[in-house]
Amino acid sequence: MKSFKKILLSFILIAFSFPVMAQVTIGALGGINFVKLNGDAPKKGYYSANSGLNAGLMVDVAVSKTIKLSLQPSYSQEGTKVLYSQGKYVDPIDSIQLRLNYFSIPVLLKVQSSSKHFYAVGGFETAFLLNYKLTSHEKTLPNQLSISSFNLAAIFGAGYRIFLGRPVLFIELRYSQGLINLTDEPIDKSYIPRVKTSGFKALIGIELPLAK
Amino acid sequence: MKKIFIVWLFFIVTFTGYSQQPPHALFKKNRLNGHVFLDYSKFNNPFISTSLKINVGAGSTSTITIPPMEINGLTTPAINGTIMFAEGEITYQQRFTPWLSLNIRAMMIGRFGTNAFSLLYDGVNTISGGSIGWRIRMVRTKKLILTTEVFVKNLSGNFINIKQFISDVIDGDPYASIIKNTPAMAGGINFEGAYAINETWGLQATTEWAYGESFIREKESFTSKTSFLGEADFYPKHKLPLGIGLGYMLSSAPEISMEGGDYLSMGLLKLAYTGSTDFDLGVEYLTYKMKLSNRIKNPLVTQLMLSLKFYF
Numbered sequence: 001m002k003s004f005k006k007i008l009l010s011f012i013l014i015a016f017s018f019p020v021m022a023q024v025t026i027g028a029l030g031g032i033n034f035v036k037l038n039g040d041a042p043k044k045g046y047y048s049a050n051s052g053l054n055a056g057l058m059v060d061v062a063v064s065k066t067i068k069l070s071l072q073p074s075y076s077q078e079g080t081k082v083l084y085s086q087g088k089y090v091d092p093i094d095s096i097q098l099r100l101n102y103f104s105i106p107v108l109l110k111v112q113s114s115s116k117h118f119y120a121v122g123g124f125e126t127a128f129l130l131n132y133k134l135t136s137h138e139k140t141l142p143n144q145l146s147i148s149s150f151n152l153a154a155i156f157g158a159g160y161r162i163f164l165g166r167p168v169l170f171i172e173l174r175y176s177q178g179l180i181n182l183t184d185e186p187i188d189k190s191y192i193p194r195v196k197t198s199g200f201k202a203l204i205g206i207e208l209p210l211a212k
Numbered sequence: 213m214k215k216i217f218i219v220w221l222f223f224i225v226t227f228t229g230y231s232q233q234p235p236h237a238l239f240k241k242n243r244l245n246g247h248v249f250l251d252y253s254k255f256n257n258p259f260i261s262t263s264l265k266i267n268v269g270a271g272s273t274s275t276i277t278i279p280p281m282e283i284n285g286l287t288t289p290a291i292n293g294t295i296m297f298a299e300g301e302i303t304y305q306q307r308f309t310p311w312l313s314l315n316i317r318a319m320m321i322g323r324f325g326t327n328a329f330s331l332l333y334d335g336v337n338t339i340s341g342g343s344i345g346w347r348i349r350m351v352r353t354k355k356l357i358l359t360t361e362v363f364v365k366n367l368s369g370n371f372i373n374i375k376q377f378i379s380d381v382i383d384g385d386p387y388a389s390i391i392k393n394t395p396a397m398a399g400g401i402n403f404e405g406a407y408a409i410n411e412t413w414g415l416q417a418t419t420e421w422a423y424g425e426s427f428i429r430e431k432e433s434f435t436s437k438t439s440f441l442g443e444a445d446f447y448p449k450h451k452l453p454l455g456i457g458l459g460y461m462l463s464s465a466p467e468i469s470m471e472g473g474d475y476l477s478m479g480l481l482k483l484a485y486t487g488s489t490d491f492d493l494g495v496e497y498l499t500y501k502m503k504l505s506n507r508i509k510n511p512l513v514t515q516l517m518l519s520l521k522f523y524f
Contacts, residue, residue: 038366039395046393066309113308120308122346154364154399156314156344158306175344177364179399196397198366 052077398424453487
């Protein structure tokens with residue numbers, strides 16, 4: 001929690017010291033994560049997406065005419081459903097749900113296309129696990145998983161800007177691919193064996209240039 | 213196989229007879245020093261564009277000898293059989309700037325025995341998944357272009373092993389499963405280069421390095437692919453919209469070898485129609501020796517791929 005406060009303080013410091021520079025944009029964003037776990041599934045089981053919330057702030061600093069460096073501290077809910085195939089049912093049974101709540105800091109580069117509306121966004125997202133919850137049929141299961149407190153993901157995406165005078169509305173679709181294992185347990189001994197996160201994030205936000 | 217080539221050549225020659233050829237200068241696709249570069253199924257060319265590429269193909273091995281195998285005390289005789297391959301791939305590239313694009317690829321490969329015994333031994337193996345990556349152009353001169361791609365790929369191998377299933381059932385495993393699913397995530401970088409000698413002749417080379425999970429669990433590994441290609445386009449000098457490419461690839465990528473770890477050498481011959489400003493259409497003949505576990509002799513695989521790429 002101490003490190004979380006330090007990161008938040010650093011962000012506020014950066015956000016308020018940058019306005020002295022030209023070409024700085026601040027903003028807020030929110031959206032839905034369709035991220036699931038991907039990797040070894042338990043026997044007779046497989047993963048499906050457990051959608052969650054994503055909300056955060058952003059500071060963009062222009063590196064060149066077309067490239068911006070973007071810092072986006074966010075609260076990000078990720079997770080998965082584990083579905084089990086059972087002989088007497090045709091469809092798999094939605095048995096276990098895992099919810100992971102992260103404080104994440106994506107560090108991204110945005111590259112603007114010649115149209116000024118369309119842009120590419122890519123980089124890395126570091127995430128710190130705040131807490132997690134394992135439930136089955138609305139009952140909370142004891143927290144017996146050994147889940148990594150840190151996640152690192154590669155981000156690939158594209159966005160579209162709509163100019164509303166000075167403020168700018170944007171929509172973005174990102175693909176996030178986890179690069180480190182969240183759990184590393186044998187298949188036979190865990191609900192969630194060796195897995196990484198992967199999936200899509202659909203975001204909408206507003207940005208405000210601080211200097212023209 | 214020969215018949216298909218003859219039909220293809222006939223198609224090309226006939227097409228040439230009554231197609232209205234667009235001025236070569238209008239080509240908006242892969243062009244350097246007047247040479248239009250061909251596009252291949254197993255690797256990207258280094259040009260940044262908005263495009264959609266579709267590859268479909270099939271192939272088979274030479275006759276393979278399957279050694280005697282033992283299933284819980286019962287020994288089957290050594291038998292001969294072949295293995296078929298079927299493959300489909302779709303790649304979309306979105307250009308953002310002249311030096312940056314996003315490349316998204318989805319693919320599926322299937323491998324299955326063609327008779328009961330080879331099916332029993334080898335099962336039905338499929339690899340599906342895709343990759344996503346940033347392509348960044350590093351150098352472009354009149355004759356040369358170099359591009360790099362940073363990517364992650366997520367593959368899933370489904371291995372249906374009938375022999376293992378029967379063995380597990382006999383051993384009383386309550387969770388005996390006929391399908392074994394193995395996911396494998398890897399990240400990597402590749403470099404692609406093209407050099408136009410003149411408007412007819414061109415050279416291409418690619419190298420890809422990736423590190424990550426393999427289909428053999430508990431083992432992370434490096435995989436690599438390196439290829440060299442020489443090609444000719446007869447349109448600029450002879451007004452014949454035919455391109456020919458000849459290439460060699462050394463690869464340990466699991467989507468080709470299906471097992472990973474072992475290198476295979478691949479030879480490639482491509483014939484392509486080069487008369488369109490908006491698309492590439494070609495057929496590729498691929499041949500390689502595949503290392504398969506527990507075979508007496510490694511089989512020769514021959515494959516035919518149809519490749520179509522639209523430029524937007």
